[in-house]
Amino acid sequence: MTQATWLTAASYTKGEPFMLEKTGIFAREWLPMCTQSQLENPGDYVSATIGGWPIFAVRADTGVGVYRNTCRHQNMMIVEKPAGQCSVLQCRYHGWQYALDGKFIGAPPLVAPADAKAPGNNLVPLATTTVQGLVFCTLRDDAPALVARTTLGEAEGNGFAPYFLHARMTDVACNWKTYVEQRLADGWQFEWPLLMVHANGAIAEQIVPRSFLRTRIVSLTRDVAAGRTEAKHAAEQAIEEAAPRVEILQQRYESGETTLLDLPTTHAFRARVQAAIVL
Ligand code: FES
Structure with a gap:
């Protein structure tokens, strides 16, 4: 053919x-997400909708994480700007807050989850790796490691x-x-x-x-x-x-x-x- x-x-x-x-x-x-240079300091973030999947990358003290850009309260988008800097991730709809490592911090009493310690309150992390200054992520739980490019x-x-x-x-x-x-x-x-x-x-x-x-x-x-x-x-x-x-x-x-x-x-x-x- x-x-x-x-x-x-x-x-x-x-x-x-x-x-x-x-x-x-x-x-x-594995999808390219952003460069490390865009996430130099804790709180730096980049968001994008890649192939229909809203995701964002953020630098915490522990390193760069990539997450689904979906609040665990009612699935609204958390990070709405394409890039920026913050100390805490806060959903603007009802105020759920997350630390830079994706962990649930708290919410106003009227919308607070019954169990504040439930793992399901935390943002959903994606597998992440960095190659030559490029941050890659994948939505697959069982993705094979990113081979040398x-x-x-x-x-x-x-x-x-x-x-x-x-x-x-x-x-x-x-x-x-x-x-x-x-x-x-x-x-x-x-x-x-x-x-x-x-x-x-x-x-x-x-x-x-x-x-x-x-x-x-x-x-x-x-x-x-x-x-x-x-x-x-x-x-x-x-x-x-x-x-x-x-x-x-x-x-x-x-x-x-x-x-x-x-x-x-x-x-x-x-x-x-x-x-x-x-x-
Ligand atoms: S949808 Fe995020 S706090 Fe309600």
């Missing part, structure tokens, strides 16, 4: 396939600074798969399912599927002390150049032209998506 035809235009333009990806891919894989490892071996830094966020009007396919066609290396690394290894992009037609790109650079400004500029140029191209590609997918970017790398990607959502 020379062409993967099982992904139709609907796969890039409709909500139902995105819901299959939410459970088949995003709930099962080949392209990241190669970059380190080639003398790059070991850590990625956050550069900027850009929203692109496209399905997340459209973005991945364009970057594969551009020759970027792919870390399944949501990280692209430029062929030169110096910049990377974290892909945040926000809905089936909105994708946030978080540009990342290597921590090169001598050339931090230049690296940031290169990352910004990369997304500014790509975003309009990807939006045009998305429009062409919407018009039914799903056989564009007919490449071995895009075929392999589509096959992997298909296998994941069928399982």
Whole structure:
């Protein structure tokens, strides 16, 4: 088979396939969440809805934790800003409070849980690991350990600074798969399912599927002390150049032209998506 035809235009333009990806891919894989550099001090936090899953990362005295962004009282969202700093996590709906390590602290008497010490009052933590300054998490309880990431490892071996830094966020009007396919066609290396690394290894992009037609790109650079400004500029140029191209590609997918970017790398990607959502 020379062409993967099982992904139709609907796969890039409709909500139902995105819901299959939410459970088949995003709930099962290790997802890039943020950089360590965004969580330097206790109380620093970053939140995102990745592939339909609201989650947040926060630094406590004991280290970085990632949690479902859901209050244990009535499941409302706790962290509403994309990033910030706090000493306590407090739900604005009825006032349940949590420590930076996710432990329930207290609640106003009228809405307090019957047993203040019940483990079910605590925020739900996700498995978390850090690779080269990137914080990864997974919603799976039984996720296999995150294996060494080949392209990241190669970059380190080639003398790059070991850590990625956050550069900027850009929203692109496209399905997340459209973005991945364009970057594969551009020759970027792919870390399944949501990280692209430029062929030169110096910049990377974290892909945040926000809905089936909105994708946030978080540009990342290597921590090169001598050339931090230049690296940031290169990352910004990369997304500014790509975003309009990807939006045009998305429009062409919407018009039914799903056989564009007919490449071995895009075929392999589509096959992997298909296998994941069928399982
Ligand atoms: S939903 Fe959070 S305190 Fe009620």
